Amino acid sequence: MAYKKILIILIILALGSLPFLKLKKEAKKTLTLWTIQLKAPAGDIIQKNIDFFEKKHPEINIVWVDIPISEAQKRAIASVLGGNPPDIINLNPEFSLLLAQKNTLEFFDEKDAKDYNQSLVNKLKFNDKIYALPFYATSPVTVLNKEKFKNCKIQLKTYDDILKLKTCKNPPVFGINLNENDTFAKILNKYDIYDGNNDTIKDIYFLFKKMNDENLLLKDTLTINHRELVEKYMAQNAAFIITGSNFLNIIKENAPDVYEKSVIIPQLTGTGNKFDISLMNFIIPKNSKNKELAKEFIHLLLNEENQLEFSKKTNTLPVNKYALQDEYFTNCSNNIEDLARCEAKKQLDNALIKDFGYKNKKEINETINQSLEILFLEGEGEFSAENLKKDINLLQN
Numbered sequence: 001m002a003y004k005k006i007l008i009i010l011i012i013l014a015l016g017s018l019p020f021l022k023l024k025k026e027a028k029k030t031l032t033l034w035t036i037q038l039k040a041p042a043g044d045i046i047q048k049n050i051d052f053f054e055k056k057h058p059e060i061n062i063v064w065v066d067i068p069i070s071e072a073q074k075r076a077i078a079s080v081l082g083g084n085p086p087d088i089i090n091l092n093p094e095f096s097l098l099l100a101q102k103n104t105l106e107f108f109d110e111k112d113a114k115d116y117n118q119s120l121v122n123k124l125k126f127n128d129k130i131y132a133l134p135f136y137a138t139s140p141v142t143v144l145n146k147e148k149f150k151n152c153k154i155q156l157k158t159y160d161d162i163l164k165l166k167t168c169k170n171p172p173v174f175g176i177n178l179n180e181n182d183t184f185a186k187i188l189n190k191y192d193i194y195d196g197n198n199d200t201i202k203d204i205y206f207l208f209k210k211m212n213d214e215n216l217l218l219k220d221t222l223t224i225n226h227r228e229l230v231e232k233y234m235a236q237n238a239a240f241i242i243t244g245s246n247f248l249n250i251i252k253e254n255a256p257d258v259y260e261k262s263v264i265i266p267q268l269t270g271t272g273n274k275f276d277i278s279l280m281n282f283i284i285p286k287n288s289k290n291k292e293l294a295k296e297f298i299h300l301l302l303n304e305e306n307q308l309e310f311s312k313k314t315n316t317l318p319v320n321k322y323a324l325q326d327e328y329f330t331n332c333s334n335n336i337e338d339l340a341r342c343e344a345k346k347q348l349d350n351a352l353i354k355d356f357g358y359k360n361k362k363e364i365n366e367t368i369n370q371s372l373e374i375l376f377l378e379g380e381g382e383f384s385a386e387n388l389k390k391d392i393n394l395l396q397n
Contacts, residue, residue, distance in 0.1 A: 028061045031290050031297065032086035034076065036280070039066040041314045049306060053297055060293060080104050085285035087294040090135060093123055094361055096283050100131035106284040106291055107131055116302065116319045119351040124281055132281035133298055134319035136310065139277045139344040139351075140267055143233065143248065143336075144240035147261045148172045156240070159187065159268050160207065166214045173215070175238025177229045178208065179222040179369045182361070188368070189352050190270030202385035204270075209375050222373055234258050242267055244278075245340035246315045252337075264339040267347060275347035279319075317344055324348070360395040367391045 038046060043066075050062045065086070067075055073095050079085040080099050099105050108130040113121045120134040142156065152168035154161060165171045178184055187208075193201050211217050218224065218238055230247050232238040234255035252259040267275050282298045284291055300306065307318035308326055318324055329345040332338035367388065375383040 028059055029290060029293070030061050030063055031088075031293055032063045032065070033088045033090075033297070034065050034067055034072075034086045035090040036067055036072045037069045038090070038314075042310055045306065045310050045313060046301075049297075049300055053300060057293065060290075062297070080285045080287075083287055085287055087284065087288040087290050088298060089283050089285065090280060091132075091283055093132065093279055093281055096124070096132045096281055097126055099283065099285075100126045100129075104286050105131050106286055106288065108133055108295075112295065112299075115304075115321060117321050117324060117348055119348055119353070120277070120279055120319050122353050123277070123279060123351065132283045133302065135280045135282050135302070136307075136314065136316040137277055137279050137319060137348060138244050138246075138316055139275055139347040140242050140244045141340045141343045141347075142240055142242050142265045142268055143251075143262055143340075144172070144265065145233070145236065145258060145261050146263050148236070148239035156265060156268060158270055159190075159204075160270075161268075162211055162216055163207070163214070165216055171214075171216060172239030173218060173237070174211065175218050175229050175232050175241040176221055177224050177226050178217075178372060180225050182365045184208075184372055185355075185365050185368050186276050186352075187270070189355055190272060190274055190276070192270070192272045192354075199385075201389060205372065205375055205383070205385065206380075208372070209380075212376055222376060245337060245344060248337045248340055249315075259336075262336055264336050264343055266343055272352075273350065274352040275350055277348060277351040315341075317341075317348060364392055364395050367395065 033046075033050075035046065046064065050064060054060055054062055072091070076085075076089050076091050077095060077099065080089075081102070081104065096105070100107075110130070113130055113133060116134055117137075120137060121130060124130055124132045124134060144156075148170075149172055151170060152165060152172060154164045154168065156162070162174050165174075176183065188201060188204055191200055191204055193204070208217070212221065218229075218232060224232070226243070229238070229241055230243060230250060233241045233243075234251055236258060248259075248262075251262065269275060282301075284294045284298075288294055301310075302320055304320050304322040307320040307323040308328065310316070311318045311323065312328065317329070323329075324345060329342060332342035371383060371388045
């Protein structure tokens with residue numbers, strides 16, 4: 001009987017402790033992480049780091065939300081401006097800067113960024129303060145069909161060199177989606193044009209007008225998107241294009257004969273010899289409830305080992321400067337995908353930092369593209385460089 005009494009007492013104690021255990025579990029701090037469409041390519045890497053962090057901090061429960069790219073910016077901005085944001089958000093510099101300008105983000109110290117590529121960190125500064133930490137980067141390269149250049153010995157380095165191709169027999173055609181998003185704005189940036197005040201802006205517009213008149217550009221250069229551009233290259237309608245290394249595998253799978261004829265050269269640039277870099281970053285909203293833990297988790301994701309693993313899995317470039325020194329980015333084979341990776345890595349060190357600015361960026365891109373369309377379709381008499389410069393200045397100020 002005594003044993004039965006003891007057993008009953010133990011059962012009662014155990015049952016009585018359940019609410020306590022439940023309360024203890026609910027008392028855990030929640031650290032919320034938002035990423036943009038990363039579960040498919042790198043979900044295992046993110047989850048592995050979540051598990052590691054939660055084991056290190058048993059009082060922490062990480063809630064990871066992976067947002068579709070179509071919703072990411074709207075949801076991120078709404079959550080931050082609404083005062084109830086997640087602790088960490090994976091976003092791009094353009095929208096991160098908008099939030100920094102509204103004084104809604106935590107700033108990082110220089111020591112927070114000491115392990116990361118300085119060119120990329122410099123792209124994430126507002127009023128000389130770091131408003132985000134870089135996450136991963138990409139940098140397109142020039143892919144050309146060597147068969148199309150067999151009668152043409154022109155060395156391509158800048159956009160100006162394209163005009164020299166008209167001296168070749170059967171001149172190679174440059175494939176570019178000039179009017180899509182900020183394609184032409186990026187080209188203008190490569191000529192050190194940031195505020196629309198430089199007279200060179202007219203020269204660059206007329207440079208591309210002349211390329212078009214000389215049939216050195218695709219006929220539908222103002223209407224195609226990037227995916228269609230790659231298809232033009234695979235169909236051998238374009239002799240060379242500028243694209244990310246991730247599209248090389250598409251060429252390999254869908255047009256193996258063209259892939260075999262393809263070679264890699266650096267991304268075409270302008271007078272400033274700077275290269276276009278696309279970047280994703282991490283921000284910590286000012287209303288985050290766990291700022292120090294958020295910063296610690298970001299640094300975990302950005303350490304050398306994790307960055308290298310993430311880059312290999314996603315075909316991107318790491319931002320960790322020690323990961324960038326790995327032979328995976330410095331000792332490439334003659335395979336064009338490997339060469340593209342090594343070339344893209346080199347371009348990081350000479351990245352474009354300045355831009356037209358992020359205020360009214362969409363409207364600025366539309367203004368730039370409309371002016372290009374007017375010049376191409378209606379001629380020089382309808383194009384006004386002065387009006388274009390005024391419009392850009394008004395939008396930026």
